[in-house]
Amino acid sequence: MKCKQVVIPEFGAAEVLSFQEIEIPQPQAGEVLVKVAYSGINPIDVKTRAGLGWAAAENKDNLPWVPGYDIAGTVEGLGEGAEKFEVGEEIVGFIGFPVRGGGYSQYVCIPESELTLIPNSVALEAAAALPLAGQTAAQAINKAQVQEGDRVLILAGAGGVGHIAVQIAVAAKAEVYTTCSERNLDYLATLGAHAINYEFAPASERLSDVDVLIDLVGGDTALDALKCLKDNARVVTIPTITAELVCEKAKLLGFEASGMLVSPDAKQMETLLYMVGVGLLKTEIQHVYPYQQVVEAHQQVETSRTRGKVLLNMQC
Numbered sequence: 495m496k497c498k499q500v501v502i503p504e505f506g507a508a509e510v511l512s513f514q515e516i517e518i519p520q521p522q523a524g525e526v527l528v529k530v531a532y533s534g535i536n537p538i539d540v541k542t543r544a545g546l547g548w549a550a551a552e553n554k555d556n557l558p559w560v561p562g563y564d565i566a567g568t569v570e571g572l573g574e575g576a577e578k579f580e581v582g583e584e585i586v587g588f589i590g591f592p593v594r595g596g597g598y599s600q601y602v603c604i605p606e607s608e609l610t611l612i613p614n615s616v617a618l619e620a621a622a623a624l625p626l627a628g629q630t631a632a633q634a635i636n637k638a639q640v641q642e643g644d645r646v647l648i649l650a651g652a653g654g655v656g657h658i659a660v661q662i663a664v665a666a667k668a669e670v671y672t673t674c675s676e677r678n679l680d681y682l683a684t685l686g687a688h689a690i691n692y693e694f695a696p697a698s699e700r701l702s703d704v705d706v707l708i709d710l711v712g713g714d715t716a717l718d719a720l721k722c723l724k725d726n727a728r729v730v731t732i733p734t735i736t737a738e739l740v741c742e743k744a745k746l747l748g749f750e751a752s753g754m755l756v757s758p759d760a761k762q763m764e765t766l767l768y769m770v771g772v773g774l775l776k777t778e779i780q781h782v783y784p785y786q787q788v789v790e791a792h793q794q795v796e797t798s799r800t801r802g803k804v805l806l807n808m809q810c
């Protein structure tokens with residue numbers, strides 16, 4: 495049997511994505527061979543494919559490159575000394591971030607330290623939606639030191655990161671406000687947030703006295719949201735491309751502000767899985783595409799209108 499992979503052979507529009515077939519790799523010492531069931535797509539994959547950002551710069555001499563940082567699947571083999579898992583167990587990983595990637599593959603060898611066991615109570619699809627987006631959400635909420643009773647504004651609560659950030663902030667007993675378009679108002683209300691329709695009016699015209707801003711949009715939208723904050727508010731801005739601009743303006747206004755780059759953490763993954771397992775967190779999956787339809791999947795993520803996550807089914 496062979497292993498099919500999705501590759502970026504050259505930077506460009508979604509249509510450049512193509513397929514290659516390799517021998518199933520052999521796990522080296524300390525590695526696990528994973529049969530990937532689902533691979534998650536993140537905006538960074540789409541930007542890198544277009545040749546934008548530092549992951550593209552790092553991999554420009556390394557094409558064709560297999561993208562993908564989120565995988566969920568089954569342990570298929572173990573390298574020498576790998577003892578954290580057993581063959582047949584279900585695992586999830588935030589793998590090879592930011593340079594190696596490799597998740598859009600039917601089989602992949604991963605250092606066991608990058609993987610986390612999926613409890614029986616969590617479906618593979620739900621787990622695959624968690625790694626990059628879930629850890630970004632958790633790390634942003636931690637960085638902003640969200641406390642019980644804080645008024646927290648999360649821009650783009652319906653997206654991959656946003657829908658998890660909203661739920662973690664609600665679980666921390668914050669009063670959560672979030673921006674979305676009209677079609678996501680009801681969805682975000684069911685997660686326990688006060689949803690604000692940004693198509694109707696900018697956040698600054700609807701909200702004030704906010705303690706914490708979690709910015710998942712950046713640019714002018716983030717600058718407008720700074721007007722909602724009260725003195726000494728905390729700002730965490732996630733889109734790297736406008737982080738400097740947003741932080742500079744926020745600091746000028748007297749707020750505590752920082753950008754953030756998510757950092758893979760297998761222990762944090764356990765906590766997120768636990769939350770899903772006991773029903774404290776629900777991952778939203780807009781669509782699962784067969785990997786052969788990766789072009790359409792990338793085009794969907796590129797719209798910036800995805801509710802929750804988009805996954806690739808790697809075994810169909």
Ligand SMILES: NC(=O)c1ccc[n+]([C@@H]2O[C@H](COP(=O)([O-])OP(=O)(O)OC[C@H]3O[C@@H](n4cnc5c(N)ncnc54)[C@H](OP(=O)(O)O)[C@@H]3O)[C@@H](O)[C@H]2O)c1
Nearest residue numbers: 537630650652653654655674675733754755756798799800
């Ligand atoms: N620094 C890091 O480590 C890091 C990590 C992860 C993500 N990121 C970045 O963070 C951003 C969010 O990531 P993501 O995965 O959550 O993206 P995503 O899933 O593509 O976000 C899509 C969501 O954004 C909402 N949206 C679009 N424009 C909006 C606006 N003007 N106001 C409010 N909501 C808006 C959409 O809701 P509607 O359809 O209702 O408009 C949609 O649900 C991206 O720029 C990503 O690259 C950075």
